[in-house]
Amino acid sequence: MIKKPKILIVDDDTNISELVSLYLIKEHFETMCVEDGYQALEEFNNFAPDLILLDLMLPGLDGYEICKEIRKTSNVPIIMLSAKGEVFDKVLGLELGADDYIIKPFDPKEVIARVKAILRRVSAPVCVSATATPLPNTPSSPLSPSIQTGNIVSYPGLIVNLDNYSVTCDGEPVEMPPKELELFYFLASHPNHVFTREQLLDHIWGYEYAGDTRTVDVHIKRLREKIKDHPQWKLGTVWGIGYKFELIKNN
Numbered sequence: 001m002i003k004k005p006k007i008l009i010v011d012d013d014t015n016i017s018e019l020v021s022l023y024l025i026k027e028h029f030e031t032m033c034v035e036d037g038y039q040a041l042e043e044f045n046n047f048a049p050d051l052i053l054l055d056l057m058l059p060g061l062d063g064y065e066i067c068k069e070i071r072k073t074s075n076v077p078i079i080m081l082s083a084k085g086e087v088f089d090k091v092l093g094l095e096l097g098a099d100d101y102i103i104k105p106f107d108p109k110e111v112i113a114r115v116k117a118i119l120r121r122v123s124a125p126v127c128v129s130a131t132a133t134p135l136p137n138t139p140s141s142p143l144s145p146s147i148q149t150g151n152i153v154s155y156p157g158l159i160v161n162l163d164n165y166s167v168t169c170d171g172e173p174v175e176m177p178p179k180e181l182e183l184f185y186f187l188a189s190h191p192n193h194v195f196t197r198e199q200l201l202d203h204i205w206g207y208e209y210a211g212d213t214r215t216v217d218v219h220i221k222r223l224r225e226k227i228k229d230h231p232q233w234k235l236g237t238v239w240g241i242g243y244k245f246e247l248i249k250n251n
Helices: 014-026 037-047 063-070 087-095 108-123 178-188 197-205 214-226
Strands: 006-010 030-034 051-055 078-082 100-103 152-155 158-161 166-169 233-238 242-247
Touching (some): 014 108, 087 100, 108 178, 197 242, 214 242
Parallel strands (some): 006 030, 006 051, 051 078
C-alpha cells in the first residue's frame, strides 16, 4: 500500500482550511487542520507532516514564529498563505525558511499544484548534469575541484549530495531547506557559469512557480550566511545579471 503524503494545514479560517483539505484528499493526500499557532507546533511533532500549509495571521503564535521554530529542527517544506502581498512580507517569510508563498485569495487548484511541485522535487530531485572542468594547469593537484558523477558535487572542503539532500562544508554538516540545497547544487554543478535570476527560477522553482526574482536573492542571501567563501570557490554575484559558483584561481 502506497503511503499518502501528509499535509498539515494551519489556518484559523475553517472555511479555507476545510476547502483546501477536501481538494488535497481528492488528490490522495492525508490532511490535518489546526487553527492556532501553539496547536500547530504540537501537531507538527505528532502528525509528522511531509509539508505544511501555514497561514501568517494566527492566534497564539503567528506564521512567522511557527516557521522560525520549525526551522530549528526540521527542513520540512513550508508554503506560507497570507492576505499580505507586500514584497517585505514575502521576503521575510522566505528568509525565515519558507519554500513558497501564496497570496490570498487563491484558487485551491493552485495550492495543489504548488504542493505537488514541491513534494516532487523533494522526493525525486531533478538530476543536473555535472560537467565542471578542473582549473587549468592543475589536473593532478589534490586541491583541484572535482565533480563526481550522479547527484553529488564536490570541491575542496565541500560536498553537496542531492541524493540524500545533505551538505558538508569543512567536515561539518550544514542544514538547508530543500530549495536552498537545490539552488546551491545547481550552481555548484555549473562552476563559473552565470545564471540570471529568471533562469534560476525556471530551473529550481519551475515554470509553474508564480514568484518573483527576489525569491532567488533571498535564497542566495541565506546560502551565504551558511556557506562562507573558500580560498578556492565562492558564491559570486555578477551585478546586473545574476549569480554563479565561482572557482578562484590561486596564483
